[in-house]
Amino acid sequence: MEPFLRDWAKSAGERNEHVTQIYVLDKLYAITNKHDHLLDLANAHFQAQQYTRALSLVTRSELHHRLPAAKHLAAYCYIKQNRHDDALGVLGEKNPSHLFTSLDASRRKLQALNSNSSLTSKGHGKAKASTRLERADRSEERDFQDKSSIKYEAAMCYLRGLCYAKQNAFERAKDCYKDAVRIDVQCFEAFDQLMKNSLMSPGEEWAFLESLNFESIQLETGEGDGAQEAAGFVRNLYITRLSKYGRLDDFSTALDTLSTHYHLAENPDILLARADMLFASSRFEPALHLTSAILSHDPYNFACLPTHLSLLYQLHHTTTLFALSHDLADTHPSEPCTWLAVGTYYLATSRIPEARSYFSKASLMDPHFGPAWIGFAHTFAAEGEGDQAIAAYSTAARLFQGTHLPQLFLGMQEMALENLAIAREYLTAAYELCKTDPLLINEIGVCSYKEGDLDSAIRSFDLALRLAEDCEAPPQQYRDVRLNLAHALRRAGRLQESLVQFDEVIRLGLRDCGVFASKGLVLLELERVFEATVALHEGLALSPQDPLASELLGKALGLLEGEGVLGGQDEEAVDAGLLGKVEGIRRVRAAGGERGGRRKRGARVEGGRDEGMEVDGG
Template identity: 55%
Template sequence: MEKHLREWRTTAVNKNQYETAIFVADKLLALTKDDNDAFWLAQAHFRTGNYSRAQTYLSRGQLIERNPQCRYLHAQCSIKLGKIEEALDTLGEQNPTHLISQPDNRHHKLRHVDVNVRSGRHKAALRSDRVPTSEEREREDSTSLKFEAGMCYLRGMCFAKQNAFDRAKECFKTAVQIDVQCFEAFDELMSNALMSPAEEWAFLESLDFDMINVEDNPSLSQEAAEFTKTLYITRLSKYGRPAEFTDAAETLSTHYNLSDNPDILLSKAELLFTNCQFRNALALTSYVLKTDKYNFAGIPIHVACLHELGEKNALFLLAHDLVDNHPQEPAAWLAVGTYYFSIHRIAEARRFFSKASVMNPHFGSAWIGFAHTFSAEGEHDQAISAYSTAARLFQGTHLPQLFLGMENLQLNNLSLAHEYLNTAYELCKDDPLLLNEMGVVFYQEENFPAAIEHFQRAIAIAEQNEADHDALLPTRNNLAHALRQSGHLEEALDVFDEVLRHGDKDVAVFSAKGLVLLQLGRSWDAIVTLHEALAIDPQATLATDLLNKAFAENESEPIANDEEEFADLDRKVKGRLAGQGKALDSMMLDSDI
């Protein structure tokens, strides 16, 4: 009879007929009094949203104390009911670090374990205070280890809801170290940027993928371990080791036929976006959304690409579709906020970014977008406050620190700008936008050699990443101004020419080029260039003044070439350099936050 009832129950669960499963499981539990049957019944109630009833069954007969599966499900119910303290009371606040498996600890290691503290009031001290790590793992069956890892994950979720992010991070790390297949914990670490790119790679190398066992077959187990590690590499920050990511993606695409897999394609799109290849990234995200229209993991990167490329109509249609069909998803309101941000309706954008962040307090894109709205209106104090919140929530990414530096640069707080940008640089040394902003600070401090070095590094990295030409124009323009100030006039002229060849016709760039030509004594060329500037904006005061000087010099009248003659230009140039870097901040809306 028990076998018949279990088959009936399993069939009902597989068909999503949970009322049938509950009806049968209730009779089966009455017959067997078995812990596993009690767990199945509670799980059926959990899947129907009856969390309190599930806890009622789990609380019978000390199931929570003796069965890790039941303790795990009981804590899950508490979290669903919003009872975070109750969940922590069930789980205990300490992680079972004695169960951690590492690649290089095949020999026995002794670790001090306070089991009573870890398990709270529910679990008796079943182990000695000092036990060999490897022996301890061997005593646990694989199912128990997986549920121990799952409880570390739930413990981390509880701490995250309490804004104790350092403790949450340690819980998530322990969960993956105990069971490398606990992807939920790994994804929390990566998607919420709880570690810097360097820390992510160090953590990946510390994981023991050899714990994966497939049918006790060493060959299959080794292949599964390598496959899992390769998959995890594609989830790491795209600011670190792009070559390793490319190799991993290629392996998954060719050896495992995952070239069209949405997760792999979205990872490639993130790398392209990071490298400022917005159109190529958009092509990949569009392909993914064509086959999986409501893939919410891909919505933030897709929205960011549309924004960078000025695709306002596409943003409008996407936002309407998402809100009409999935208003409960934060990504839908992110799309709405980004659309309003794109058409410069900042108040509406702020409202919808705020709504998305309230729906998911750990939604990095929404927090950054919310802060951008204050920056766009020049409300620097509120922007700094919002970016500071993002920096506290997402400690592993450099972007909030970068934006804080940019805001302080706008306020001419150069020492604070330096501090924030240096903090961002410690987290990520290969972001062209960050290097550009550091160059702007050095320019403002009149440390032109350092400014030139940073601008050149930013351009070199962007070119190596095959970034779009348009993304490089502000940095090239900044480099040209720094070269001019350093007296490298011929080099500055070449860079200004390159900016004008690849970019929009800008009166300020023509004016700066005219100034360089004047300094080189090429007055007639300066006259031609300044006429082009005035053709764009006849009211450009600076271009008019420079044109008068060029005419005078062309008539063989001596022109003073000292700093006072060009003080007005220099002030405007400095303001322009700071502004140009800031204009690029919206490209980071989706970022690794």
């Protein structure tokens, strides 16, 4: 009866008929009294979410003291019941470091084997090389471990990480996740926790990836070439999960290989990786096109939704946010991402108290959900509550130590409060984590400007624009950075360069009275009084009551008293000259293709005020 009952239980499990599976496995264990069948029965209870019964079966027989699989199951049952201390009691606190694979040692072994295999005959060389390759990618300690036991040891490292994360011991959790991947490079759940929760900086992520021994991947059947290809495939998959700041060529190569050679171009994870790259480069429209394509085929892809919500917010698609939030609230009320969507909608519509309530709800449902914490802090920043915003951003910085965004936002808040020394510390900490974010470099430039270090500010703004250009970001997304550069050049006395930047800002569609007033001020300092009056008139046409533009226009007209009609010249000749100059200005602008666009959020200089810069909220 044993084969019959085993097949019956297997077929029931394939149909998710858990009651049948448990019933049959219970009889199978009663007949055979084998440990394997007891473990199968406990696993069936676990799949049916009967965690207490599964745990009772494993612990009553003390099977978890003898089999790694049973220990793993017992710990997982405790975790599902939120008994994390008990889970650590079963797992122990020490990771099996003797099971780590060494990439350097493996490569040395492979080199030695390759040199030895060249001396073998053609008839027996392939079989011997294949046998040796299977052992070369493992350390001597691992040779004494069963292959399935090694995978369970890696899985238990992952469970230790979950327990430490619940106890807010994030450094220990990070070490456990990293050890799990070192033991078994195919333990993706541990790798996903490292990436999803931003537990490492971009530089640390790449260093960790380079240290992994993908050559330890073995195939059940096949030659060494198949294992080598599998190693490259897994490595490319892992590259797509790393931070999208820096090493874009490596990302592009990995994505192209997966898309063309393995036909994964339409896979949701590959599309999401491309969308994240575009989002990091401020190319919001094409990124939104990709996330929308993912959700059109899988409307409840919760890995994609945070990026999609951010893009909808950036592009002010409030109607889409409203519809998506309602759908998620109806279908998935127990998901934190649902209430993130609702909070994002309220934030986009400036209903700040409601947004704060729903961001808080999302963070309570999952205390390690980074976007909810950032959104919660944004609500305080939007209302000018600097102290509360700093407290919320500080919590996010403590929870997500591998991302530079909380430190960046902390620096922006401290600058708004004129605490420049503290702001500089936060921005420096953010720069240590990420050196390629144009928005961060812009904020460092603003801090330098406020401190009076104009040369450093100019260098920062120049670098931010170069980084944006390298990312192929739309120029309109970084108009404010260019405007900051124009003001810094003006304050530094580099008036011609400043005028070029002001003209470029206007050409990119930033038609603001303060911009025209600043341009008029530069023209006045260059003694181009008539052009200054034209610029100031354009600014006052946008904001007739602007005091700065009105004051500057009065000074410009005073300087023109001895010229033109005021100086006694022929009125018709003066009018003809004016018309010619105005028409010339219009032709230049028409050729430049004056365009509109939305501002990128961040720090920006206001007007032509000499007393300093002001930072836009959030």
